[in-house]
Amino acid sequence: MTLNIYRSDVEEGGETVFPSAKGNISAVPWWDELSECGKKGLSVKPKMGDALLFWSMTPDATPDPSSLHGGCPVIKGDKWSSTKWIRVNEYRV
Template identity: 45%
Template sequence: MSSRLTGLDPNTTEKLQVNSYAPGEHFHLHHDAYYTGMPTELTDVEEGGRTVFPALGLSVKPRKGSALLWFNLRSDGRPDLRTLHGGCPVIRGFKWIANKWFNIKSQMFRRPCRLQYDEDDD
């Protein structure tokens, strides 16, 4: 299912990773080394638990059944530093997410390294 949504090669993915956060729990700001992750929200959270991207000015409220997809690495394999993100503390309720990680290996045919240099990539 996730390879249909992402258009990526499903052969170099990690096993589905399920994480839960109780009230007060959070995930510090970080960059992920996988090519892309697709956290899928398994629950609605009463309050808090947003996923935030401070460099992009984005904050996303967890909603049951929704998935977030972004590319941590550029097509040349270097990290895209704009993807710094974290999970804000849950205030009320519980947050459960399932993460599907795609490695960059074998994605060169689906998302080839571009010949054109794009300044937006830096």
């Protein structure tokens, strides 16, 4: 599981995008505020104080392809965030 906490507002760009996510993505109320990169999947626009929580595995512990994600380039402003990974098993290097 991943928790991403947005520490700053971004004037333009900087979305977290899930390109493999399915759904009526263009129906989200913030669609017109997204950069072109952010319109290539389900996207979350960074807003200071908001957090994004998502699972990278299905309930049977197989990888969830829809959790594939990336960050769109920041076009205007700065993007600061903190990430916390919650693992199923102990992490060893």
